[in-house]
Amino acid sequence: MFNIRTRRAGLAAVALTAGAALALTGCSGGSSEEAAAPTFDPNEEVTLDLAFWGNDIRAGLYDEAIAAFNEEYPNIKVNASFLGFPEYWEKRQTEAAGGGLPDVMQFDYSYLRQYSENGLLLDLGPYLGNIIDTEPLSEQILGIGVVDDVTTGIPTSTNAWALFTNDTLLSQVGAEPFEGGDWGDYADWQADVTAAGAGAVFGGTDYTGRIQNFEIQQRAKGDDLFTEDGEPNFTEEDLADFWAQGTPLHEDGTVIGQQKLEEIYPKSAFDAGLTASELTWDNFGAGYLGNLGEGTELTLNAPPVTKEGAKDLYLKPSMLHSISAKTEHPEAAATLVNFLVNSPEAGAIFGTNRGLPASETMLEGADLDPLGQQIRDYEASIADRLGDAPPVPIVGYGTLEEKFRQLGQELGFGTITPEEAAKQFFSEMDVVLNQ
Incomplete structure (x- = not known):
């Protein structure tokens, strides 16, 4: 044992981590001041593409999470795909050049500025506090996903x-x-x-x-x-x-x-x-x-x-969730992100597979193994040394x-x-x- x-x-x-510069092109997601207040018809039939890196074990966990999500939102079909980490980013580069990123993506911190500054990620500001619940997420955690004063990623988990x-x-x-x-x-x-x-x-x-x-x-x-x-x-x-x-x-x-x-x-x-x-x-x-x-x-x-x-x-995100600036269903995509980041059901399914949950509600749902519990205790123990995360x-x-x-x-x-x-x-x- x-x-x-x-x-x-x-x-x-x-x-x-990797952050080599890419010649990426894309449309800007707009600022939160310009964006209209989000509206979402819960009965609208939509399909979302969800991409993540990982292995067969993580893929099985995402399948479980999507099934739990569909119990609450049966009208939102989610097509999930995954690759190993290097292959995942190679495919995102190809998609970014062609303007066809998935609706919702697992995102790595080292790529967040690159994709954000090229206007490839949706400004999540209009969805924070309504579709995406911010109460379970500290200001420090939310600040991690901000590039040039625009929120383009929500951390799923942290490490130090x-x-x-x-x-x-x-x-x-x-x-x-x-x-x-x-x-x-x-x-x-x-x-x-x-x-x-x-x-x-x-x-x-x-x-x-x-x-x-x-x-x-x-x-x-x-x-x-x-x-x-x-x-x-x-x-x-x-x-x-x-x-x-x-x-x-x-x-x-x-x-x-x-x-x-x-x-x-x-x-x-x-x-x-x-x-x-x-x-x-x-x-x-x-x-x-x-x-x-x-x-x-x-x-x-x-x-x-x-x-x-x-x-x-400081706390660093193990990973984040972001949304393509070109998604045709931003409200539905934000609803999926909220579930994957905040829901106790997702916490119970993923545990610490994606790192220590950043959201209090997700953490409450997680059945932490001994290692996960020790990481949680460690991050609590260094609270007096934790400062703001550095710039993206x-x-x-x-x-x-x-x-x-x-x-x-x-x-x-x-x-x-x-x-x-x-x-x-x-x-x-x-x-x-x-x-």
Whole structure:
């Protein structure tokens, strides 16, 4: 039996994204001031196309949800289709170029700005508070789906940045659990675990390889990575200083070597049971447990602290639901979105398959498994560190995230310096922001 415990944030004292620019064309959905108040004939016979990414398990859950939806709205026929994540977005690109997006779509945060700014997504403002119930959704949650002051997506679920530790592995090597602290405390703890592991187990990987760790350090200073206008909110020096934090971790042998990480890819060192900690999104637990095996005990901790009292963390949508700007049935589509986002019936069906439900009414209907309950407890425990979500990712954010990862690999091998890596990143960022 898998057992996961949550260590509260007080002890800490603190997914594939892609956003390559596309030459998309489409019609604007209009602003909420221009749109007329929605009217909806509940007896009108309509057909909606619904698209989502996932697998056969998720497809079965959507089938159940659609059946429950049709008990209340038998006149709205829903044709559902799904693909794997990469194929899903390839098809959306093709449809967007031809002006034929599905009526309702599962949407990824990294693509929201791109499709919104190209006028491909419906302005949901006229439907909020009437067809789409906003009472169960906090202002913070609703704000996640806003691009240029227009709501184009409603989050179905949330996750937050976290530190997973493998307590089973720590027990095996005789090391103490992580009790929280700042980044220096975390590095010291990693070194202690590595020493106890005697070459077989390491404290973790170089945390400077993840752009999200740079992001939360910047947010602790009061700066998101990018402004609302999509301009970088950090300097080459900021980035070089961050990457320099990883140099002693490699020189001292504190973290697992880059060559070993290449050998075990696509598994991470944490997945492979070679490291005792990993900084990542809190909804990765199920995947870790699947790889680590029955009997593994994980702890979900808050990330290290950069500055006491800072609002460095935020809730990120695991996914959103959006509507095509060209849908012929916007009210019916909004009705379907409301059901998929807010209904207790959908909560009971999906559980945490799409992440921890963002809506209180959907969450109330969900029968959370132990992992889901621990994620819920964790997100509640970091409330004092949660700030507003950053601006919706810039177009091309996924490209920059991948470049950040690649430069982290080179730093791990010691083939470039932090200053050289920062210069290369800024060169790439200049291309992405000006294409």
